[in-house]
Amino acid sequence: MSRPIIEVRGLSKRYRLGAIGATSLREEFARWRDRLRGVNHADKQDFWALRDVSFDVLPGEVVGVVGRNGAGKSTLLKILSRITEPTSGTARLRGRVASLLEVGTGFHPELTGRENVFLNGAILGMTQAEVRRKFDEIVAFAEIDQFIDTPVKRYSSGMYVRLAFAVAAHLEPEVLIVDEVLAVGDVEFQQKCLGKMQSVASHEGRTVLFVSHNLGAVHTLCSRGIFLKKGACVTLGPVDQVLEAYLRDGHDPQAAAVFSPTEPALRINRVNCRLEQGRPQLEVDLTLRSAAARRLALEFLLLTASGQPVGLAAAGTYHPQECVDIVAGDQDSTWSVDLDRLANGSYQLVVQLVDPMVQVVARHEVPQLIEVCRAPLGDRKRALELSWHAGALELTCRRR
Amino acid sequence: MNDSQREIVIQPTRGLRFLDWRELVAYRDLLRLLVWRDFVARYKQTVLGPLWYIFQPILTTVIFTVVFSQVAELPTDGLPPTLFYLCGLLAWNYFAQTFQSTSSTLAANAGLFGKVYFPRLIVPLAGLVSNVISFFIQLIAFLVILVVYRVSHPGTTVGPRWEAIVLLPLVLVQLAAFSLGVGLWLAALTAKFRDFTVLAGFLIQLWLYVTPVILPLAKVPPQWHIYVALNPVTMPVECCRRLLLGTGWINQPLLVVSLGATVLALVTGILVFQRVERTFVDVI
Structure with missing residues (x-):
């Protein structure tokens, strides 16, 4: 069929903003009188919901x-x-x-x-x-x-x-x-x-x-x-x-480039996901800007397209010694994230600067989705696909 | 299945629209259930239950008898005041209750109407039918009292006429049609202007006094009859008395006026209600 x-x-639907909610007889009368006099104030109050x-x-x-x-x-x-x-x-x-x-x-x-x-x-x-x-x-x-x-x-x-x-x-x-x-x-x-x-x-x-x-x-x-x-x-x-x-x-790429004058901020210049010897690698070029020298953790969060967090790669969150030294001024760097065992599919990337376990200093949601597409691991015949709804990580099991 | 072939076309309606009979028939189960819900839910967790249907008119009759008959000494057409008032209230209550349940339809069911589609007219119709049930309960109570009266007053001429079996339902139909028509007008107006909620309660109080419930129509000076008859509830109340007690004052031209007003109220009421119902969820 x-x-x-x-x-x-x-299909269109117009609401008169003035007419939403109950009007009293007096308001209605005033409106009617205005219409007779040729005063047209209804148009600018129109709201097209559809x-x-x-x-x-x-x-x-x-x-x-x-x-x-x-x-x-x-x-x-x-x-x-x-x-x-x-x-x-x-x-x-x-x-x-x-x-x-x-x-x-x-x-x-x-x-x-x-x-x-x-x-x-x-x-x-x-x-x-x-x-x-x-x-x-x-x-x-x-x-x-x-x-x-x-x-x-x-x-x-x-x-x-x-x-x-x-x-x-x-x-x-x-x-x-x-x-x-x-x-x-x-x-x-x-x-x-x-x-x-x-x-x-x-x-x-x-x-x-x-x-x-x-x-x-x-x-x-x-x-x-x-x-x-x-x-x-x-x-x-x-x-x-x-x-x-x-x-x-929802994400305006321009807005992300605006640095705050006092707090450290970051800008994503380029995001690329590519295969390196069959293993998917995420490459992120970014610029950090700060008014003063700071030590902060840099976090890469992966989420599914529906917003479910999948994993966190971080410099500094898991161990304070790994925190990034941020100097005053602009500082460019390139980072790579291993996505070895991740299921094939689209992910959202969020990059943030964090004072570990205290607060998020800067957060940037990368507008485009990241496509992970890799071959089956080792001698496996299939790679996990996100569309199976079975999970985002390919795990292993063995008989003992 | 027949339903599968049906195509629903949604578009802005131009002009006025009368009833969609097929749709009303398709929702008859809902009508039945709403009537049943009114009946069951109203008296859940009450001790007296459906007896309230009878107490309300009887208590009113007692008050009327004391105030209007004993204190103010108003005439009652030569009838015992209890029977006179009870009979008038029988018709009046049906009108008042249906008017009130209909006029509050849109405002009281805004939540329901905003979430699911069914022919809106089903709700006032359900109110109308459940009031018929209470009418018959009250009628039975009235007949019991009438029998007691006749037994204790042998030789009295007060009593129902045989035509009542045919004509009383017709009177009820007219009352139902009129109260539905007026109620739909009020419902449509209250949806837009809340001023009419206040008016509806007030209107019904005043309406009682321009209807011959407390006074027999025969007591009204003849030159005023035409004005009293313009009130379409007058004739049904008098007809009820004539049919059940044998003393009402019926005048054919007045009956025609009353029927004409009823048809007018019903047709325009439905048209106005259908017009407002289309978009009233946007305004409520």
């Missing part, structure tokens, strides 16, 4: 929407969920849509868990027959069998959230729209939710539109991505590409 299941064309956004989603695709706060992600989901109307443009959704913008919408504290499952199911668009059919599954997923006939106001917040997510997870829509709901519950339950989302997408072939700040989750779940910035769609494509664009966007 190649016909898109979600088709968005030129501007001319177009994209297609094919059936079975899992699409992640990323962007900073206020980029229009929630507005997009609200429009696609039919909670509010766009100002212009159209969106076509072919199939049954369920949206999950919040966990536990419409739960009534006085009702029991059982009663709320039915109520919540109906609110989310399930028929009673459907809920009845899946009831046991829902209760098992939420792990609250013995409390199912207790009013939910007596539930712990964890139980409440588990039950609410369980209902939502058992919706069977063709299109599922999910907003940030994974940011609830304990780690174990979050894993379970992610797993459920993954199986919804991969085994059941459902289409998912997923908004999250958890880039790790986006990376794991989604095949394609949409990067929104100030209401416009900046990048659209494979998820790696979109995440990279998103990460790069």
